[in-house]
Amino acid sequence: xxxxxxxxxxxxxxxxxxxxxxxxxxxxxxxxxxxxxxxxxxxxxxxxxxxxxxxxxxxxxxxxxxxxxxxxxxxxxxxxxxxxxxxxxxxxxxxxxxxxxxxxxxxxxxxxxxxxxxxxxxxxxxxxxxxxxxxxxxxxxxxxxxxxxxxxxxxxxxxxxxxxxxxxxxxxxxxxxxxxxxxxxxxxxxxxxxxxxxxxxxxxxxxxxxxxxxxxxxxxxxxxxxxxxxxxxxxxxxxxxxxxxxxxxxxxxxxxxxxxxxxxxxxxxxxxxxxxxxxxxxxxxxxxxxxxxxxxxxxxxxxxxxxxxxxxxxxxxxxxxxxxxxxxxxxxxxxxxxxxxxxxxxxxxxxxxxxxxxxxxxxxxxxxxxxxxxxxxxxxxxxxxxxxxxxxxxxxxxxxxxxxxxxxxxxxxxxxxxxxxxxxxxxxxxxxxxxxxxxxxxxxxxxxxxx
Amino acid sequence: xxxxxxxxxxxxxxxxxxxxxxxxxxxxxxxxxxxxxxxxxxxxxxxxxxxxxxxxxxxxxxxxxxxxxxxxxxxxxxxxxxxxxxxxxxxxxxxxxxxxxxxxxxxxxxxxxxxxxxxxxxxxxxxxxxxxxxxxxxxxxxxxxxxxxxxxxxxxxxxxxxxxxxxxxxxxxxxxxxxxxxxxxxxxxxxxxxxxxxxxxxxxxxxxxxxxxxxxxxxxxxxxxxxxxxxxxxxxxxxxxxxx
Ligand SMILES: Nc1ncnc2c1ncn2[C@@H]1O[C@H](COP(=O)(O)OP(=O)(O)OP(=O)(O)O)[C@@H](O)[C@H]1O
Ligand SMILES: [Mg+2]
Numbered sequence: 001x002x003x004x005x006x007x008x009x010x011x012x013x014x015x016x017x018x019x020x021x022x023x024x025x026x027x028x029x030x031x032x033x034x035x036x037x038x039x040x041x042x043x044x045x046x047x048x049x050x051x052x053x054x055x056x057x058x059x060x061x062x063x064x065x066x067x068x069x070x071x072x073x074x075x076x077x078x079x080x081x082x083x084x085x086x087x088x089x090x091x092x093x094x095x096x097x098x099x100x101x102x103x104x105x106x107x108x109x110x111x112x113x114x115x116x117x118x119x120x121x122x123x124x125x126x127x128x129x130x131x132x133x134x135x136x137x138x139x140x141x142x143x144x145x146x147x148x149x150x151x152x153x154x155x156x157x158x159x160x161x162x163x164x165x166x167x168x169x170x171x172x173x174x175x176x177x178x179x180x181x182x183x184x185x186x187x188x189x190x191x192x193x194x195x196x197x198x199x200x201x202x203x204x205x206x207x208x209x210x211x212x213x214x215x216x217x218x219x220x221x222x223x224x225x226x227x228x229x230x231x232x233x234x235x236x237x238x239x240x241x242x243x244x245x246x247x248x249x250x251x252x253x254x255x256x257x258x259x260x261x262x263x264x265x266x267x268x269x270x271x272x273x274x275x276x277x278x279x280x281x282x283x284x285x286x287x288x289x290x291x292x293x294x295x296x297x298x299x300x301x302x303x304x305x306x307x308x309x310x311x312x313x314x315x316x317x318x319x320x321x322x323x324x325x326x327x328x329x330x331x332x333x334x335x336x337x338x339x340x341x342x343x344x345x346x347x348x349x350x351x352x353x354x355x356x357x358x359x360x361x362x363x364x365x366x367x368x369x370x371x372x373x374x375x376x377x378x379x380x381x382x383x384x385x386x387x388x389x390x391x392x393x394x395x396x397x398x399x400x401x402x403x404x405x406x407x408x409x410x411x412x413x414x415x416x417x418x419x420x421x422x423x424x425x426x427x428x429x430x431x432x433x434x435x436x437x438x439x440x441x442x443x444x445x446x447x448x449x450x451x
Numbered sequence: 452x453x454x455x456x457x458x459x460x461x462x463x464x465x466x467x468x469x470x471x472x473x474x475x476x477x478x479x480x481x482x483x484x485x486x487x488x489x490x491x492x493x494x495x496x497x498x499x500x501x502x503x504x505x506x507x508x509x510x511x512x513x514x515x516x517x518x519x520x521x522x523x524x525x526x527x528x529x530x531x532x533x534x535x536x537x538x539x540x541x542x543x544x545x546x547x548x549x550x551x552x553x554x555x556x557x558x559x560x561x562x563x564x565x566x567x568x569x570x571x572x573x574x575x576x577x578x579x580x581x582x583x584x585x586x587x588x589x590x591x592x593x594x595x596x597x598x599x600x601x602x603x604x605x606x607x608x609x610x611x612x613x614x615x616x617x618x619x620x621x622x623x624x625x626x627x628x629x630x631x632x633x634x635x636x637x638x639x640x641x642x643x644x645x646x647x648x649x650x651x652x653x654x655x656x657x658x659x660x661x662x663x664x665x666x667x668x669x670x671x672x673x674x675x676x677x678x679x680x681x682x683x684x685x686x687x688x689x690x691x692x693x694x695x
Binding site (some may be wrong): 001004007008011012013015016233234235237238240241242243244245426427430431434 | 466500503504505506507525528529531532533534535537538539540541542543544548552553555556557580593
């Protein structure tokens, strides 16, 4: 019987093109296309950076505008010559002349060297140079190109100058710059790992916490509209007269909505995967003038395997399921009050703060900073986002929070399920429909009178 | 005490100030086709909804085959099949799927679905989504699903509303034959006097929530010296409406 009800729900929703489009295709398209576009833009920009570097080599001009005439200016000029096709030096050039130079001539970069730079250099005091680039565009690609060009110029210039100073004193740069080589390690849950890994881990898992937030919101909307559509299509009166227990009617709706939510979660996940993949593989081209940058390993296998512990996985799945159950029961309650699907989405929109506020709090707040009372309040606020709470509690190692969350959200979901099946009461719903119908008629009459 | 299919005793239903049903009493014998007639707002739909367990009486008592519609809701629901005045079917189910779903709900065999197909007279259209049906087609599907499960009591609120004459006549005949064959008791409401005269064994005229006249169509016609039920209706209700 329950299966027949669920089947009916599924047929009536999944055959609706609007629902397929909004809850199954859209997540895939939005995230997938967004990822592809983003990735495309990134690799385009990376390509553009490389292009502009070779363009400088082939036809670029760097102007060195200097109030100094000693060693420092020579170093800057020599360094610039290794980069650009043409380098011009203007001595006795104040910084205020630079805008004029950039305006008139086709110059890629202008570098200002202040007075006394060479003296500073011999006294080992830092020198402040100005680096100016010209552009007429303000776009994603051009600003990225410009930024990497300028920062690459300054960092490379710095290391070039440093190397020269050290060499002049007969020192090997590598020895002086890093006389101590330390390896930092953390002992985390039974395994030695890099400190970076931990921040990457918590960062990526927190991003992962947004997923339940979205899934739970979808379940709320889906359950509400599955009930509201019964009002809209006038099928509720028949449904309530049938020899089916009210709880079964509610459970049928719940299962139907959960399957739809599952489908959109899969599509959402696929979209997200495309998104992540294309971003990951598009940012590899970076600009460097000298030396290669080191890459960091992202997650070490041992940490991941240590983290995925069966108790955690089981509680996470249970929490997700319980939250979905609770939120879908709430949706059914809301939907039964709505005369049509549009009203139900408005109601859902107004109540989505119940999910979004605790969700956001949890994503950005660390439980350990709250103390037991604060943690208890967070648990009380979050019956609909239990998986996020469980995830946080696990990562922050606060064991009591997990069972407390599970029990509280289970009690909450059970109460809502019971309440929604009790409130699925024909007397109440028919009277409500009657009132709504009358209100509609009255407003129609009023507007007619006004005309 | 005779076995009644429906017993309504001094039934009252108030919606705030509105007395939708106000002291209604009647009974329907097993196997009978019983008609409720009355002007708009007389309380027909309200009375039928109470019999169908959807509304609770403010006062009075209603029994369906001896079971109280308030205390034994679940049992009553197994005995009845209710066709609301305004009933939709699920848009994205085909007519056939809708009938099969209903057969499963009532736990009846595929034989019932075949009866439903016949009763509806919808033929190949049953393979299409309900969203493509006309108003009349939807109504025929609803009547078919209400009757095909062979309930002990069928509660039909204006079964042929929205149907053209030919389809109304076809459906009326189908209802009559089917009900006789399977000994289904029927209580229906209607604004069509011809239909009631044609179909119903007994009739109750309701006005302002109570019975104004009751009997077989023939009894009513001779009592009010009328040629047909329409005249009876106008005599009884027209007086009350202040039309005379
Ligand atoms: N759920 C409700 N809440 C409040 N008032 C209602 C409700 N249902 C019906 N009424 C009122 O009760 C009265 C009887 O209505 P009912 O629908 O039973 O009449 P009816 O005989 O079926 O009329 P019609 O021939 O127009 O279908 C009307 O005044 C109606 O406005
Ligand atoms: Mg009515």
